[in-house]
Amino acid sequence: MTSYIIRRLFMGVVVIFIVTVIVFLFIRLLPGDPLTIYLNKTDMQQLTEEQLQELRVKFGLEKSLPMQYIDWMAGLFKGDMGQSIYYDIDVRILMTERMPVTLYLGALAFVISGVLGIAFGVICALKRGTWLDTLVTLLANIGVTMPSFWVGIILIYILSVKAGWLPVSGYISPFEDFWESTRRIIMPVTCLALFPVASLTRLTRSSMLEVIQQDYIRTAWSKGLKERLIVSRHTIKNALIPVITVIGVQVAFIFGGSVLIESVFNINGIGRLATQAVQNQDYQVVQAITLIMAIMVVIANLIVDISYGWLDPRIRYE
Amino acid sequence: MSLLSIENLKTYFHTYRGLVKAVDGVSFNVDEKEIVGLVGESGCGKSVSMLSVLQLISSPPGEIVGGKVMFEGQDLLKYRSKSNMMNSIRGAKIAMIFQEPMTSLNPVLTIGRQLTESMEVHLKMTPQMARERAVELLRLVGIPDAKRRLDAYPHQFSGGMRQRMMIGIALSCNPKILIADEPTTAVDVTTQAQLLELMRDMVDRFNTALIIVTHNLGVVARYAERIYVMYSGRIVESGLADEIFLEPRHPYTIGLLKCVPQLGETRQERRLEPIKGLPPNLINMPPNCAFLPRCNYAIDRCNLEPWPSLKHVGGRHYVACFREILEKS
């Protein structure tokens, strides 16, 4: 188990390294002068070639690509993610301000989707062929087709505009006013969780149905165990193995969804910040958000891989 | 009265190609402490008929459409598969060992967990007691270092060892009958012999009746007291082991015996004669004898009349064939 964990950790570090390389190269290898990252175009035209060269040296752009990468990484380790051109402040300050909102909504959506998706999937598989299974499976099939931002708009139309039950948009920290905060996050969290719930339901259901057909489940029946025990002890743990592997994908999906949902509900998290930054040509901010989200997904995958060893002894003893 | 008697059991499968009559009117009985062999080619319905006894057929597509399974004066088919009654029979009174040792143990549970759970359920043992008995069982089935092995997982064991564990699990609650469904097919020959000896010793020690389901006549010859030969969903011949081996009457049985090699016999002394052709497709079968297309002894009547039923031909010997085949193979 220890060697397994060490190997996974090593792989995680390698993947994070590649993630940083990808983000770095995206900016350096694309056409255009990297100086545009620091200056806007009009400023550049006014400068002489000598002044530009001076600036290049100042920003370390005269060095080779690997050296530039090392500089950039060294900066990252010191917490230097660059300067936001649009807001004219340190990107790190922007991030620490906006990150908690996205994480809070994302974590809620993640937990809800895990609990509901797995529960629905298990129930459907056990009640296979009944009206309940048919209904929930149909809803799950529809759920994975609905664009989350569109669901958000429809929820706003029904629950806020027509019924007037919930506030249209905005976000308040739960530490400020817990009830008002909860009222405001109901719709965004629902939208964020919708796709993960639906896809986890589908996946858990089919995984359960596959496990139910396995020989060892027949062995369990041949021992005279009650159905409840067979499900809880013999089936679910096996059925969850393929479900756990997609949790990293779900995290990535929820982060992607937050970009859309925070825009729909006017929530100032890093998702909305990313959109605004693209519109404002604020590269440094887009780069920082992409990097942070990707690293968090890698870490989530790492945790999944390690907990995988706990679920599946075959991996533990590999 | 027999311990277990199956009467006219029918198990059909509804597949997209049509109805498969996997078991079509099988009757069968087992006495206490008896060792019975059920022989036939793969796909002849021997496993399905045994799974039907414990109602372990997955439904859909399978369905037990008729017959009786009489055990201790009760017809088990009157109870639903998931009923308390069936749960109190399975594992406790009738236990089963399956063909594939690699897949019939749960990969994510420890050996100890899988050994003790039926004792906890049927014998109401505390986890402590069950664990102690599990160690004893593992020792009995010949697994060294039993105490430590309880916390191991199935993938750490070889196929033969897993099958030993399956035997231990099956006998843990002292069942009246042990059904071994091709228990040695998936392991190598030396292990096969060990497992069979172990099984015989164990049923002897526990006073358990044993049903060995196999396609291997050698296995049956050595261990079974009585034999049922099955073809295409039906019993075609049954009798004491001697009756079957010395005086086979059904062309299929004769064919089976002709294609079994004997040690010490050279090619000049006897040529092996394979049964020609393939077992029939079980979908939409005609009513005639299913062995007819492969039969060397067929007569006109075989073409004209439906499959004959079993006829008593002396001793405990029964055969389902229109021809009285008297000559020895």
Next chain:
Amino acid sequence: MTNNANNNPQPVDIAKWSETAPRYSETKRMISVFIGRPLPVIGLVIIVLLILVAIFAPLLAPYPPNQMDIPNKLQQPSSEHWLGTDSLGRDTLSRIIYGSRTSLIIGISVMAISSITGTVLGLVAAYFGGAIYHIIMRFMDALMAFPMLLLALLVASLLGAGMLNIIIALGIGMIAAPCRLMCGVVMSVKQNDYVLSARAMGMSNLRLMFQEILPNAFPPLLVMITISIGAVILAEAGLSFLGIGITPPTATWGGMVNDGYKFITTHPVLAISPGVAIMLIVFGFNMLGDGLRDALDPKLRGVI
């Protein structure tokens, strides 16, 4: 079972058996599984219809998609404008009809790019193994870590919006799945006994592997591509909704939802109707993919 008839001493009506044991071809079995349930067929019908709509958009649309008619802006649904008009007086139904083109073009071309690139990378990784395998696979792990929308935002922020850039961005985002799939298939084919034995006999193992790989890889690849097209269409809709995808005035369903959002209190149909179109097309591809999986996946054989 019938070819031994001549050896039989007794005449047996063999014809009866060959009749009763019909041989089912693999294709026939797949088709029967596929059309055995309604959802895959519904999915197929939806996709075929939408492709026809996209091809014949100019004939079907009552108005040109970008024809502005300011005096008639923000009309409620009527017999003239079935789904009303937007803030510039453009006919919503016509824009939805033309929007199918954008969705289909992006969905299909993104998957074409990513599955070709991914397949080649997967082949290379599995064939050479060793360091190359590890480098490619870790690279795929890293790619999978990026939320697709974020990757697209990053590309858009550098290259600007536009159809081609969106296709590149989403294409890169979708490489990992076909790459991993192909790699897995090749690795398992490589270990097959018959490949090893053929190699021992001196057959060109490259040719042999390709003969084996194609039939093994094609079914799962086809299923994956079909379902992924739905995911790509959803991602594109999201980008267009944010105003970062396809540039106006090209009709996109995501962009239309965004435009309609501003008038949700008075004209809900503007935002709701393009969303329904997105759902329909994604549902179509998902159901078709599910149906193909069940038909092509041998594991489900005989379960029906």
